[in-house]
Amino acid sequence: METKTKSKGAAKKKAAEKMTGAEALIKSLLAEDVDTIFGYIGGAIMPVYDALFNYEDQLKHVMVRHEQGAIHAAQGYARTKRKPGICFTTSGPGATNLVTGLADAMLDSTPLICITGQVGASLLGSDAFQETDVVSVSMPITKWNHQITTAEEIPEVMAKAFFIANSGRPGPVVIDITKNAQFEELEYEYEATNRVSSYVPKPKTRLSEVEKAAELINDCQKPLVLLGQGVSISGAETEFKEFVEKAGLPVASTLLGLSAFPTNHSLYTGMLGMHGNYAPNINTNKCDLLIGIGMRFDDRVTGNLNTYAKQAKVIHIEIDPSEIDKNVKTDVAINADAKQALELLIPKIKKNSHEEWLETFSELHEIEFEKVISKDVHPPAGKMHMGEVVNTLSELTKGEAIIVTDVGQHQMASARYYGFQKQNSWISSGGLGTMGFGIPAGMGVALAKPDRPIFVLVGDGGFQMTVQELGTIAQYNLPVKIILLNNNFLGMVRQWQQLFFSNRYSSTELKNPDFLMISEGFGVPAKQISERDDLKAALQDMLDLDGPFMLEVKVEKEGNIFPMVPAGGTVSEMRLD
Amino acid sequence: MKKEYTLTIFTENKIGLLHRITVIFTRRHLNIDSLNTSESEIRGIYRFTIVVSTTETMVQTVTKQIEKQIGILKAFYHTEEEIVYQEIALYKVPTKAFAHGDDVESLIRKFNARVLTIEPEYIVVEKTGHKTETQQLFRELESYGILQFARSGRIALTKQIREITSYLKELEQQQKESEEEVLTYN
């Protein structure tokens, strides 16, 4: 399993060597097999960049255009590689520009190690130039954070950071290093660790709970499995498939669970939640057993908790004990890593198929197909729909590309209409819903998996939030293919205004720049299409190309994403129009 | 239903942990009624005692969210019946209040309070007890004029037989197993 493998070889204890804190930091990264860093220089981190200069052949530094770009890129990288993404920034504004990405990574369980420079220890607390209390600012949005004020702490703290970021439920770590600690010398020795006092990354699985879960699974008539990102994080895709196939369990995915299970599988019933599919949402309130695996019953999935699956027994398999019983009360909780829990469960469950029950999903899907999908994917006339763009892309790439998205209608269209066939192929901002995530995250993905086709789908609003990263894409010739779905609106919000605020389009219509000139100005070749007939060829051309490209697709201005469970609504009362 | 709960949290001695704990209450818009921290029976391990009024579901979730922070060893919540607890209050009253008869003196006797210091201008009285008791003495002394008043956070010990050392041993064991697991899974 790639995720938890640590190269102990490189990290073995070596005889101590005298060097500066800055160099020790770089050496620590190398000891942990880091190959890529995303960052932006400034005064308080200059010693580190100076040390990096000597190691550029071993460590690729991607110089972004804004620190938010660095952290989203590191997130894209981390989520594709399943190992910590690394960021460097200076103190003050450099560090505060990471805040959005940290919050995003915290909610989406993404392992990151962000190194922020800090003013010298003697100046701490004095409102020195570019001093921000980064440890306090980042406290609620980091799994762990720590300030280093002396060089000798560096190796041990870095080892701890790597272990914490990528074990258990992964998350972001901030290490703030004062400038004096970067300059000072230490006797450098590095030893990777998998032990931090007070921290138990993998809870002990209680077999009695596994037995109880197996019993519920063996006795149920109408099960529904909720697949979350935890399955991908623990690398349990194969076990998951074996599990659901053995007991014939219908599968519905959360937004972040997408791509862990092939969408063309006969047990796959679609996506859960607000803009998910009709069948799994309706049947959530009809099933007799709900099995959540590596997911956290987020409010975008459950809608109103008081009317959520009240008729069903609930099994929750989850590594983070604080997620258990947080939103939905469980009958059986297996507090464990998904892979381990599934390995234990598989031999205990009976072979089964729930054909009649599965049939109800197909019937509901038919309704959604007729009322929504067919019109989205094959609109009879008029402007192009987001759904047909994604569907065409899915067909051309045979569902084998990596899809990265920004946030909004295009994100939901991508989630709904891309037919994922390969695991680890979906990178999107789920918990935080961060506009501006897509383009930089795509850069990180391109560096992590350069040999797979990578498409970033983005709206005209989000495109302009981190557009400056086109400069980074061009500088490093990253093979990121951007599809800009331009509806001249902040589409998702406009949809809500139409549905819930009597069509009052307050501050959602955009006067957009010439996106082709912008893209080409940054050095990323681009094209614009507005006719359905040009779509397939334009996408194919883009797919065949080696480097970066930006395709602007002019779509229906006031298209809506359906079906929909309004915020706080009941999942089984999903609206089809 | 809201009720008063006392959380007992065992932590390492690390900078910033108090912040990590309070942030969890702030996010849930929970008011901390009282907070106390001191070194516990084990050297280097700190004991936080926090009192909040909330529902059991909420205190359960919050306790788990606290326990998952790095640097927190163990977190528990208890109802009033499950703990032995105490608070201390100090009252500064003008010395002249003692001049008229023996009212104040008998109050002090009645409440089992004691006089800490006597100065020409003021007297400082100390009373330990539950909040209701210290509050009652406050009310009684009010008519004599209270110059200053301070009440400490609650400190509490649990009635349960299992002591923290045994939890810590278990934690260590779990870590060992978890460590082995991480290795076997590689």
Ligand SMILES: Cc1ncc(C[n+]2csc(CCOP(=O)(O)OP(=O)(O)O)c2C)c(N)n1
């Ligand atoms: C940083 C940030 N600001 C605001 C929002 C609120 N928001 C959610 S979707 C959306 C509209 C997105 O518009 P666009 O990027 O054009 O994509 P579309 O919905 O049209 O596909 C907005 C403003 C957000 N999610 N993130």
